Amino acid sequence: MSIEAGREKRPAAVPDTGIAATTGPQLPDPGEASLRATDLTLSFGQRSILTGVNVEIRRGAVTALIGPTGSGKTTLLRTFNRMNDKVAGYRHSGDVLLDGQSIWHPGVELMALRRKVGMLFQRPNPFPMSIMDNVVAGVKAHRMAGRSELKSIARDRLSEVGLWDAVSERLKDSPFRLSGGQQQLLCLARALAVGPEVLLLDEPTSSLDPIATESIESLIRALVPAITVVIVTHNLAQARRVADRTIFLNDGRLVEHGETSQMFEDPAEEETARYVSGRFG
Numbered sequence: 148m149s150i151e152a153g154r155e156k157r158p159a160a161v162p163d164t165g166i167a168a169t170t171g172p173q174l175p176d177p178g179e180a181s182l183r184a185t186d187l188t189l190s191f192g193q194r195s196i197l198t199g200v201n202v203e204i205r206r207g208a209v210t211a212l213i214g215p216t217g218s219g220k221t222t223l224l225r226t227f228n229r230m231n232d233k234v235a236g237y238r239h240s241g242d243v244l245l246d247g248q249s250i251w252h253p254g255v256e257l258m259a260l261r262r263k264v265g266m267l268f269q270r271p272n273p274f275p276m277s278i279m280d281n282v283v284a285g286v287k288a289h290r291m292a293g294r295s296e297l298k299s300i301a302r303d304r305l306s307e308v309g310l311w312d313a314v315s316e317r318l319k320d321s322p323f324r325l326s327g328g329q330q331q332l333l334c335l336a337r338a339l340a341v342g343p344e345v346l347l348l349d350e351p352t353s354s355l356d357p358i359a360t361e362s363i364e365s366l367i368r369a370l371v372p373a374i375t376v377v378i379v380t381h382n383l384a385q386a387r388r389v390a391d392r393t394i395f396l397n398d399g400r401l402v403e404h405g406e407t408s409q410m411f412e413d414p415a416e417e418e419t420a421r422y423v424s425g426r427f428g
C-alpha cells in the first residue's frame with residue numbers, strides 16, 4: 148500500500164480529494180455529497196440539541212453554517228468528525244455518511260476519520276512543541292512520511308498558508324509567541340498537512356483582525372474544489388464572501404439550505420429572511 152505524504156504526492160490523474168488512490172476501492176463520484184446527515188437527532192442528557200437534520204454537504208464547495216447562538220452549529224460541525232462521542236450524556240439517532248459510509252460504522256477508525264475530516268477551532272490551538280513539529284504532528288502520527296521528508300512538508304504547508312517567510316528562521320521556536328492570526332494559520336497548515344478531504348472550520352476568524360481574516364478567507368477559497376469546506380460563522384458578510392452554499396440552523400432545526408446568493412437575496416423561509424436581514428429575535 149502506498150502512503151501519501153501530502154496532497155502534492157498524489158498521481159496527477161487522480162482528483163485531489165484527500166483519499167489515497169491506492170487505498171480505497173474507488174474514487175467517489177464528484178456529483179455525490181461529501182457528507183450527508185440523515186434524520187440526525189442529537190441530545191446531551193435530557194436536552195435535545197439537533198432535531199431531524201437532513202443535509203448534504205456538496206463536495207468541493209464551501210458551505211457556511213449560520214444561525215443564532217446556541218442553535219447547534221458547533222454541535223453539528225463536531226458531529227461530522229465524531230467529536231461529541233465522548234461528551235457526557237451524548238446520544239444520537241439517524242446517521243452521518245462520509246462518502247456514502249456511516250462515520251459510526253464499526254470498520255471506521257477514529258484516527259482515519261479525523262485525518263479525512265480535519266477541524267480548525269475558534270481559538271488557535273497550537274500544540275506545546277516547536278512550530279515545525281506542529282505542522283508535521285499529524286503526518287508523524289499517521290506515519291505518512293519518513294523523517295527526511297518532514298522539513299519539506301513543513302515548508303510546503305507553511306508556504307501554502309503564507310506563513311513561511313514569517314517563520315522560516317524560527318521553526319524550532321515555540322508557536323505561542325506567534326500572533327493570534329499566525330497561530331491560526333499554523334493550525335491550518337497542520338490540518339492541511341495530513342491531506343484532509345473535508346475541513347471543518349468553527350468561527351476560525353472570530354478572534355482575528357480584518358487583515359488576518361482576509362488571508363484566511365482567501366485561503367479557504369483556494370482550498371476548493373480540492374477540499375470540501377464547512378465553515379461556521381456569525382459574520383453574515385463572511386458567509387456571503389466565502390460560501391457557495393449556506394445552511395441556516397435555528398434551535399437545532401435545519402431551516403433552509405441553498406446557494407448562498409439565494410439564501411441571502413431570496414430566502415424561501417420567512418425565518419431565514421428575518422435572520423439574514425438582522426430582524427431576528
Ligand SMILES: Nc1ncnc2c1ncn2[C@@H]1O[C@H](COP(=O)(O)OP(=O)(O)OP(=O)(O)O)[C@@H](O)[C@H]1O
Pocket residue numbers: 191194196214215216217218219220221222223234235
Ligand atoms: N457538552 C455539552 N453538554 C451539554 N450541552 C451542550 C454541550 N455542548 C453544547 N451544548 C448545548 O447545545 C446547544 C447548542 O450549542 P452549540 O455550541 O452547538 O451552539 P452554536 O450554534 O455553536 O452557538 P454559538 O453561536 O454561540 O457558538 C446549546 O444550548 C449548548 O448549551
Ligand SMILES: [Mg+2]
Pocket residue numbers: 220221222379
Ligand atoms: Mg458555536
